[in-house]
Amino acid sequence: MPVPFETLIPxxxxxxxxxxxxxxxxxxxxMNxxxxxxxxxxxxxxxxxxxxxRRLTGYIRGQTDNPIAPAGFELNNPWRVEKRFS
Incomplete structure (x- = not known):
């Protein structure tokens, strides 16, 4: 007995x-x-x-072959410094 095609649509x-x-x-x-x-x-x-x-190129998977870092990279440190107690 054949199956009606309407049952296969879903x-x-x-x-x-x-x-x-x-x-x-x-x-x-x-794309990401x-x-x-x-x-x-x-x-x-x-x-x-x-x-x-990401900090060098702006993309998380971007890479560069430029041996000189862009301007401002020397101040672009990912480490967060804690505030010292007195």
Whole structure:
């Protein structure tokens, strides 16, 4: 006994929406990383280097081959200094 095509329409719509949402999330992650693939298992060292790259280039995954830091980078310290008690 054949299945009427009307019963398959919701399954096709659900499958298509999973595909569209997966492609959309992949594209958003790709755009957030400056066109590079999403990174997995980022440890503390990688976080520090990514923060340094963000301060140098303005992008979290951006890198530069310029040996001289831009003006103002010498004052751009990520460490926060605590206020000393008297």
């Amino acid at each position: 399954y096709v719509i659900i499958t298509a929406m999973f595909g569209v949402s997966g492609a959309g999330l992949s594209k958003i992650k790709n 990383n400056g066109g590079k693939k999403h990174r997995w298992s980022i440890d503390q060292w990688d976080k520090q280097m990514m923060d340094r790259d």
